[in-house]
Amino acid sequence: xxxxxxxxxxxxxxxxxxxxxxxxxxxxxxxxxxxxxxxxxxxxxxxxxxxxxxxxxxxxxxxxxxxxxxxxxxxxxxxxxxxxxxxxxxxxxxxxxxxxxxxxxxxxxxxxxxxxxxxxxxxxxxxxxxxxxxxxxxxxxxxxxxxxxxxxxxxxxxxxxxxxxxxxxxxxxxxxxxxxxxxxxxxxxxxxxxxxxxxxxxxxxxxxxxxxxxxxxxxxxxxxxxxxxxxxxxxxxxxxxxxxxxxxxxxxxxxxxxxxxxxxxxxxxxxxxxxxxxxxxxxxxxxxxxxxxxxxxxxxxxxxxxxxxxxxxxxxxxxxxxxxxxxxxxxxxxxxxxxxxxxxxxxxxxxxxxxxxxxxxxxxxxxxxxxxxxxxxxxxxxxxxxxxxxxxxxxxxxxxxxx
Amino acid sequence: xxxxxxxxxxxxxxxxxxxxxxxxxxxxxxxxxxxxxxxxxxxxxxxxxxxxxxxxxxxxxxxxxxxxxxxxxxxxxxxxxxxxxxxxxxxxxxxxxxxxxxxxxxxxxxxxxxxxxxxxxxxxxxxxxxxxxxxxxxxxxxxxxxxxxxxxxxxxxxxxxxxxxxxxxxxxxxxxxxxxxxxxxxxxxxxxxxxxxxxxxxxxxxxxxxxxxxxxxxxxxxxxxxxxxxxxxxxxxxxxxxxxxxxxxxxxxxxxxxxxxxxxxxxxxxxxxxxxxxxxxxxxxxxxxxxxxxxxxxxxxxxxxxxxxxxxxxxxxxxxxxxxxxxxxxxxxxxxxxxxxxxxxxxxxxxxxxxxxxxxxxxxxxxxxxxxxxxxxxxxxxxxxxxxxxxxxxxxxxxxxxxxxxxxxxxxxxxxxxxxxxxxxxxxxxxxxxxxxxxxxxxxxxxxxxxxxxxxxxxxxxxxxxxxxxxxxxxxxxxxxxxxxxxxxxxx
Numbered sequence: 001x002x003x004x005x006x007x008x009x010x011x012x013x014x015x016x017x018x019x020x021x022x023x024x025x026x027x028x029x030x031x032x033x034x035x036x037x038x039x040x041x042x043x044x045x046x047x048x049x050x051x052x053x054x055x056x057x058x059x060x061x062x063x064x065x066x067x068x069x070x071x072x073x074x075x076x077x078x079x080x081x082x083x084x085x086x087x088x089x090x091x092x093x094x095x096x097x098x099x100x101x102x103x104x105x106x107x108x109x110x111x112x113x114x115x116x117x118x119x120x121x122x123x124x125x126x127x128x129x130x131x132x133x134x135x136x137x138x139x140x141x142x143x144x145x146x147x148x149x150x151x152x153x154x155x156x157x158x159x160x161x162x163x164x165x166x167x168x169x170x171x172x173x174x175x176x177x178x179x180x181x182x183x184x185x186x187x188x189x190x191x192x193x194x195x196x197x198x199x200x201x202x203x204x205x206x207x208x209x210x211x212x213x214x215x216x217x218x219x220x221x222x223x224x225x226x227x228x229x230x231x232x233x234x235x236x237x238x239x240x241x242x243x244x245x246x247x248x249x250x251x252x253x254x255x256x257x258x259x260x261x262x263x264x265x266x267x268x269x270x271x272x273x274x275x276x277x278x279x280x281x282x283x284x285x286x287x288x289x290x291x292x293x294x295x296x297x298x299x300x301x302x303x304x305x306x307x308x309x310x311x312x313x314x315x316x317x318x319x320x321x322x323x324x325x326x327x328x329x330x331x332x333x334x335x336x337x338x339x340x341x342x343x344x345x346x347x348x349x350x351x352x353x354x355x356x357x358x359x360x361x362x363x364x365x366x367x368x369x370x371x372x373x374x375x376x377x378x379x380x381x382x383x384x385x386x387x388x389x390x391x392x393x394x395x396x397x398x399x400x401x402x403x
Numbered sequence: 404x405x406x407x408x409x410x411x412x413x414x415x416x417x418x419x420x421x422x423x424x425x426x427x428x429x430x431x432x433x434x435x436x437x438x439x440x441x442x443x444x445x446x447x448x449x450x451x452x453x454x455x456x457x458x459x460x461x462x463x464x465x466x467x468x469x470x471x472x473x474x475x476x477x478x479x480x481x482x483x484x485x486x487x488x489x490x491x492x493x494x495x496x497x498x499x500x501x502x503x504x505x506x507x508x509x510x511x512x513x514x515x516x517x518x519x520x521x522x523x524x525x526x527x528x529x530x531x532x533x534x535x536x537x538x539x540x541x542x543x544x545x546x547x548x549x550x551x552x553x554x555x556x557x558x559x560x561x562x563x564x565x566x567x568x569x570x571x572x573x574x575x576x577x578x579x580x581x582x583x584x585x586x587x588x589x590x591x592x593x594x595x596x597x598x599x600x601x602x603x604x605x606x607x608x609x610x611x612x613x614x615x616x617x618x619x620x621x622x623x624x625x626x627x628x629x630x631x632x633x634x635x636x637x638x639x640x641x642x643x644x645x646x647x648x649x650x651x652x653x654x655x656x657x658x659x660x661x662x663x664x665x666x667x668x669x670x671x672x673x674x675x676x677x678x679x680x681x682x683x684x685x686x687x688x689x690x691x692x693x694x695x696x697x698x699x700x701x702x703x704x705x706x707x708x709x710x711x712x713x714x715x716x717x718x719x720x721x722x723x724x725x726x727x728x729x730x731x732x733x734x735x736x737x738x739x740x741x742x743x744x745x746x747x748x749x750x751x752x753x754x755x756x757x758x759x760x761x762x763x764x765x766x767x768x769x770x771x772x773x774x775x776x777x778x779x780x781x782x783x784x785x786x787x788x789x790x791x792x793x794x795x796x797x798x799x800x801x802x803x804x805x806x807x808x809x810x811x812x813x814x815x816x817x818x819x820x821x822x823x824x825x826x827x828x829x830x831x832x833x834x835x836x837x838x839x840x841x842x843x844x845x846x847x848x849x850x851x852x853x854x855x856x857x858x859x860x861x862x863x864x865x866x867x868x869x870x871x872x873x874x875x876x877x878x879x880x881x882x883x884x885x886x887x888x889x890x891x892x893x894x895x
Binding site for chain 2: 209213216217220221223224227228230231233234235237238241242244245248249251252255257258259260263267270363366367370371374375377378379381382385386388389392393395396399400
């Protein structure tokens with residue numbers, strides 16, 4: 001199934017997630033996307049007056065794996081250890097949607113043609129929504145990089161944006177698997193650090209607070225996200241239920257010969273419209289609530305990762321201190337130990353300073369995003385409730401007015 | 404995506420989930436319905452159960468008061484009461500009006516010889532205009548309430564008894580207000596009697612009570628059934644002979660089920676020459692209606708189920724939003740998240756109430772009508788049986804005539820006489836069969852007309868109520884979100 005995303009100048013989901021200050025020196029967007037059998041091809045368009053680039057406007061085609069490569073490159077780069085690396089976009093996943101479409105195609109002879117058409121329409125809309133979301137996720141990842149004063153200057157980033165050919169990052173399966181395995185081991189060690197189990201003493205109140213805060217926050221936002229997803233899916237179910245109800249009422253209406261005829265037909269129409277409204281409630285909740293929670297779940301994980309790295313640096317610093325003390329006692333190789341300790345200290349302090357700034361940015365980013373989305377959520381819910389009320393009232397007037 | 408988990412059981416400490424009543428659990432509703440032209444509508448109260456009217460059949464909105472934890476289900480009835488009855492020969496009164504059909508006593512019911520006839524019984528139609536126009540005769544004024552379930556007896560012989568209260572100004576009753584105690588098998592007994600008396604002449608007897616109050620209300624709305632002395636006895640007399648044969652799981656009950664099955668087979672083999680297109684049309688119409696209603700009913704049941712799920716999921720989300728609000732270290736955002744949690748909790752309540760309305764108004768209306776249509780179909784079947792009987796009589800008469808002819812040829816004078824007697828006998832039977840058939844056809848026409856009119860009013864009334872419940876939900880939603888919006892904006 002091929003889907004094209006128009007170069008949407010409408011409000012994209014990505015702008016909902018992060019308030020990015022428009023910096024015209026480097027503008028990145030995904031101007032087009034095509035969904036093929038099992039992959040999505042994104043057209044990444046860059047507009048920039050930076051001297052580094054050969055042209056002021058250019059675009060390349062990238063696939064999901066290349067985004068991941070870029071993300072990993074940032075994570076592995078020591079220079080950015082003190083920064084929150086924007087979370088990698090999730091892999092495009094149309095499996096569930098595709099399965100549903102297939103099941104519908106296999107046919108259930110008990111449903112009418114109109115019902116089938118409506119259900120197909122619903123599923124296609126769902127597929128399209130998933131598609132739009134994956135584009136938005138990939139876009140916001142790039143846009144955050146482009147907006148960050150340090151990250152935007154990365155060489156790999158330039159390559160990603162400009163290099164016309166394939167980045168050849170796809171054949172790495174075994175290495176990736178192994179890498180993933182090792183990452184998990186490191187992760188658990190980090191968890192030990194950050195949960196205080198390793199006995200490392202935190203020296204800074206600010207970070208102590210952030211540590212406890214982020215641990216709890218991340219768990220809870222993940223929970224909230226999962227549950228928001230379920231609510232959204234229930235709304236969707238409800239909307240889908242209206243399809244057979246409307247169809248049955250329609251049949252009843254056509255069969256009836258008495259005054260109930262018009263009533264049934266009006267009811268059929270009512271439920272059809274209610275279905276659309278309920279569907280919109282579902283998709284708005286999805287965008288404004290679920291997606292936002294999901295994004296900040298990932299972002300808070302990225303913040304946690306930053307804390308891990310800083311604590312690792314602190315551990316290194318402490319170890320370097322111990323090594324220096326030992327060297328001084330033995331009066332051997334004092335100078336290398338000193339210089340190593342100096343380096344560790346500087347690194348740790350650099351990380352701490354930068355981390356502090358990053359974490360404060362994270363907070364303000366989060367607060368502003370929640371504010372924006374919660375306001376919009378409330379406004380949309382109101383809009384839909386008012387529309388439903390009007391619709392229902394009109395139907396009631398019509399029903400009562402009949403003899 | 405997380406794996407689907409069972410939504411937490413609805414309502415901690417709330418009234419019983421109305422889908423999971425066990426067998427033998429007798430929960431009851433106390434309702435009062437008035438058939439007068441009273442414009443009152445149910446007062447919504449704060450308790451969710453009391454918002455909803457369980458009465459879906461009144462042509463006018465009825466006052467409904469629901470007790471906590473009560474629901475009208477006769478779960479102890481484990482068998483379906485058959486609408487068919489052993490064939491009986493009706494003795495028609497000499498009156499031309501088909502209002503009353505006295506019945507010969509049988510072994511099943513307490514013997515009662517009905518010889519009296521009502522003075523100028525007139526069939527009262529449901530419309531108000533006609534009631535006003537009515538020269539003689541009472542205004543149709545009768546209220547029935549069923550209440551106070553009480554356990555009587557112990558162990559195996561224990562049963563639930565209910566109080567049936569009647570308020571009426573109809574002259575046929577000796578008092579204007581009276582109440583009696585009845586048990587479930589009494590209700591079944593009443594149904595059995597009424598069905599046996601009236602079904603085979605074409606009256607649509609409301610189907611056996613799963614909802615006793617609805618059953619009684621429908622029964623008293625039927626102008627003919629209302630005048631039945633058995634019904635009166637049921638409502639009035641303090642002692643009622645035990646309707647032995649309607650005991651749940653009784654031997655007779657099983658016999659009835661077998662009869663019903665046999666009848667079903669019979670139905671398929673009756674090939675009637677339908678001379679009247681009206682009947683064919685109507686039967687088809689009811690068949691279609693039945694199918695569509697079943698479909699709609701199934702879809703509405705799915706709606707109820709999903710709305711309950713939505714409610715449960717919303718409640719779960721509310722909790723996690725509250726937790727998130729607690730964790731959040733930005734004060735204003737934290738407060739806004741707590742407020743969001745509160746809104747979602749209120750919305751979960753809303754969804755629960757709406758699911759209730761979905762069920763009690765929409766779903767139950769449909770299942771009521773599906774059962775009623777089954778009763779209608781039963782009546783059509785009786786007509787076919789009636790026709791069959793007439794046919795059979797005609798065939799037998801023919802045979803008897805042949806016999807007579809043969810005897811005449813063979814010159815056996817005593818046999819000839821016998822044959823002549825039999826011919827006379829069967830001629831009478833043929834005539835009777837024809838009269839019966841015509842009668843039942845006429846009655847059915849009238850009944851179907853009445854049923855149709857009632858159906859229209861019924862549906863409309865309930866659907867309007869249901870839509871109003873939907874409106875109310877939306878209005879509450881507006882209230883909640885309007886209250887939340889400034890909180891969200893206050894995040895600095």
